[in-house]
Amino acid sequence: MISFNYETDFELPYEQEFTSWISNVIKSESHKEGEINYIFCDDSYLLDINVKYLNHDTLTDIISFDYSVGKELHGDIYISVERVRDNAKDFKVQFIEELRRVMVHGILHYCGYKDKSKEDKSVMRSKEDFYIKQRS
Incomplete structure (x- = not known):
């Protein structure tokens, strides 16, 4: 099961479309979908995680904690919406x-x-x- 959680005022539009897309990616890679949590947050929230758990004092756009068992995927994926916005501008996308x-x-x-x-x-x-081109 894929779930979306919010630690910021951002909300993912069309959650079901994203769920279907990610599910299809997992199947295409010959894996099984387990419990996958996306947590959308800001730079400060993700920096705290980066320092506390990874001992990195840097900003990042994503941190993932993998709890997968064999080919069944489980994990928490933290995404800084601020970093993604800035990177989109920098990469002109x-x-x-x-x-x-x-x-x-x-x-x-x-x-x-x-x-x-x-x-x-x-x-x-x-x-x-x-996979970006394969989206639902």
Whole structure:
């Protein structure tokens, strides 16, 4: 089950469309959908998590905690709406496209994709682009 939670005044439009889209990504990657929580927040909220749990004193757009069991995906995906807005401006894309990229990025990590090396980043970006185009 995919759920959306809000620690800011942002609300995701068309939640059911996003749920269907993410569910389809998971199926396409040959995984099962478990409990996946998206938590939308602001920079301050996510920075606190980054410092407390990851010992990183930097702003970020997403932090995901993976509780998956085998091919059944479970986890909490925290997204800073402020970072996504700023990144959309910087990358000259619509906010909703950047939001989709970040949302699917977390799921792809749960599916085993990495983004530390240049090659891994390239694969991750290709997958993100593919699934953004496949949205419901």
